Amino acid sequence: MMQSLHPNSNSKFTPLMMANAKAILSLLQGCNSMRKLHKIHAHILINGYQHNPSISEKLLNFCAVSVSGSLAYAQLVFHRIHNPQTPAWNSMIRGFSQSLSPLQLQAIVFYNHMLSASHAWPDTYTFSFLLKACEEAKEEGKCREVHGFIIRFGYDQDVVVCTNLIRSYAGNGLIETAHKVFEEMPARDLVSWNSMISCYCHAGLHEEALKMYDQMRISNVGFDGFTLVSLLSSCAHVGALHMGVQMHRFACERRLVENIFVGNALIDMYAKCGSLASALSIFNSMPKRDVFTWNSMIVGYGVHGRGDEAITFFGRMLMAGVRPNSITFLGLLCGCSHQGLVKEGVQYFHMMSSEFNLKPGIKHYGCMVDLFGRAGKLKEALEVIRSSPSQHDPVLWRTLLGSCKIHRNVEIGEMAMRNLVQLGSLGAGDCVLLSGIYAEAKDLQGVARMRKLIQSRGIKTTPGWSWIEVGDQVHRFVVDDKSHPDSREIYRKLEEVIHRASLVGYAMEESSLVAAPESNTQEYCWETSTSYHSEKLAIAYGLARTPEGTSLLIVKNLRVCRDCHNFTKFVSKAFDREIIVRDRVRFHHFRGGHCSCKDFW
DNA sequence: CTAGGGTTAG
Structure with a gap:
């Protein structure tokens, strides 16, 4: 009787018409698209379950958090809940915290609302999600403020909340504050250690990251694949081959070499530490390969100046059905320019957009300037800068200046210099480069001018x-x-x-x-x-x-x-x-x- | 079954 009243009576959800709350809950559990969700929602309304707290929370959670959910729909559902409790607020804050910028700010708005206009109290989950939002939205001030609340609520004793705090501070560039939180938290587990190490690694403080490992060993929390990946990345950056080899041994002992993240990090480490043969042997032993695997090899060959092999691997990558990305082409172009493969470089540069729909970025243009410049085709290099969308980027002119140094071209070198001056980004290295060009042309006055320029302008220098x-x-x-x-x-x-x-x-x-x-x-x-x-x-x-x-x-x-x-x-x-x-x-x-x-x- | 961690370029 009731079935005939409902337009969807023929759908496979029909049995649910009489379903109890438990059945609806389990259906929500298995829901994986908004289309299914709308149907389930209809059943909830028909059965009068819209005010059942566990059902509406589950519904809300799916809309807000699931990849196939909808934050807009979640907001509608949320506003129909009469007296939302903490889990409902948490779903909204979590949903917005993992949304695209600048929507993450809405997570903070919801949190403020929760404090001022509801009877629900934030819990450890609330703060975890909120800190994530502060990290993503680069809300440094809010991060500090939230830290204060965390202490007042006594949640600074919670490992997960503290780990989130560390990431949030580090993500806002406050790595020292992050480390202070790490030092002062009551107990550190494996994830906290891994987070701290990866924060150092991301901040470019590789020596700090590697030092953390020594302390980590003393604290007896062990290590896992996450630990190795961050540490290997730091080893790669600083060229710490011996330490990298040690990590490799640990990975073998714990059967972590089969982990694709670890394998990729090992390839990168060996390549960056000068050992292409070892990188290749890891590559060959990998059961599965992704775009990182291929890129690590291609970039590795590229920076070693072995463009032909980068090209070979690129071909194999395509054969394996892995889609290249912009980093793949950086590796290829780098290899081509260092090996003087001008024709090939040009070909791959065009292939980026024509075959893979990838827009060349500033760094790709930099490679092209280098490709022509290194090969002595300075006019063409200049043409690349002129025709690029980023002709006002100092990096391109600096690259050209470097090529002029190799080929002792005073005229174009001076032109590059003028552009760098105009762009207001003249560095000591540029003066030294042009000075070198003058020196080779036996132009003593030119050398003296550069010397004066550095002194008179008090140009900032990079310590070597x-x-x-x-x-x-x-x-x-x-x-x-x-x-x-x-x-x-x-x-x-x-x-x-x-x-x-x-x-x-x-x-x-x-x-x-x-x-x-x-x-x-x-x-x-x-x-x-x-x-x-x-x-x-x-x-x-x-x-x-x-x-x-x-x-x-x-x-x-x-x-x-x-x-x-x-x-x-x-x-x-x-x-x-x-x-x-x-x-x-x-x-x-x-x-x-x-x-x-x-x-x- | 509400939470925290991973790689290539820069």
């Missing part, structure tokens, strides 16, 4: 550093560093190294005209002959502290200067060592007096 990992320690050096505990020994060793390198042909460039990219202070800027660049110190230390025949890996934040590049070539010959230098932009493999970049960088 190099680091080398010896044993389980990362050692960091700056120009003329005397802060290392073994400083005296290092300088003695360096004198010996220079002597032995000179026996096989090395001659230090005495000319004060040789401007060094590492020069970070005015004193050292023009006096190469009296200063020791950080990588020389790192190399000396590495030679002194590692067994004969082992290869050295140096990581530095700036480009290698010509003298150091030359020096390293002769050292590799004199000491019969492989020396790998990871530059700001690429890898140099020195062996037997030659470099893999073929003096082209």
Whole structure:
């Protein structure tokens, strides 16, 4: 009788017409689309369950939180609840916290409403969701304010709430505050440790991240795949191969190498630490591969200047049915430019948009400038900048300036310089580059002008550093560093190294005209002959502290200067060592007096 | 069955 009153009486939900609350609940549980939800909602109304708290909460939760839900619908449902309790508020706050910006601010609005206009009290869940919203919406002030409430409610004793606090602070750039919360929380579990490490990793504080691991071991919480992935990423960034190998061993022991996240992180670590062969062997052993897997290999080959192999892997990637993204093309273009594969680079640049519907970004244009510039086609490089949508980006002009240095082009170099001045982003490195161009053209006045420019404008400089990992320690050096505990020994060793390198042909460039990219202070800027660049110190230390025949890996934040590049070539010959230098932009493999970049960088 | 953690580029 009742069935005939209902228009949907033929639908498969018909039996529910007489269903009890329990049946409706279980149907809500299995709901996976708004279409089904509308039907279930109709049944709820017909059966008079709209005021049943557990049903309306479940309904609300689905709309607000599920990927196939609808926040707009959730709001309608919410406003029909007479006296919403904490779980209902939580659903709304959670829903908005995971929505697109700037909608996340609505999570905070709901929370404020909850405090002022309802009888429901926030609980630990409320704060977890709310902190997530503060993190996503970059609401630093609100984050601090919420922290105050958390303390007043006594929820600062809760691990999950504290972990959310850490992420929220770190996401707002307050990494030290985040660490303070971490230190002061009553107990730390595995997730809290992993969060703290990943926050450091994201903030670029890789040495801090790696240090956390030592403390983590003492605290006996163990580790898992999440731990390894963040740590491996930090190892990759700082070039800590030995530590990375140790992580690899842990991964094997715990059967975590089969985890795709761990495998991808291992590939990246080995590639960034100069060991492409190991990266490849991980790649070959992976049971499943995704876009990260392929990109890590392609980018790895790219930064090592092996464009042909990057291209080969790109082809295999397509064959495997994995869709490339913009990072894939960055790796490809980088490889092409460093290997001088101009034709191929151009082809892939066009392929991005024509075949994969990917819009080239500023970095892709940067690669194109580099591709032409490095190959000596400076006019074409200039044309790329002119035709790019981001012709007012200093990065492009800076890249062009670098190419002018390689090809000793004063005219276009000066043009690049003028644009950098106009864009108000002239850096010391730019002056040093142009000065180098003048020096090679024997234009002493030009060199003097650059020197004056730096001094008169008080141009901000990037301090240069190099680091080398010896044993389980990362050692960091700056120009003329005397802060290392073994400083005296290092300088003695360096004198010996220079002597032995000179026996096989090395001659230090005495000319004060040789401007060094590492020069970070005015004193050292023009006096190469009296200063020791950080990588020389790192190399000396590495030679002194590692067994004969082992290869050295140096990581530095700036480009290698010509003298150091030359020096390293002769050292590799004199000491019969492989020396790998990871530059700001690429890898140099020195062996037997030659470099893999073929003096082209 | 209301909560917190992961990789490539920059």
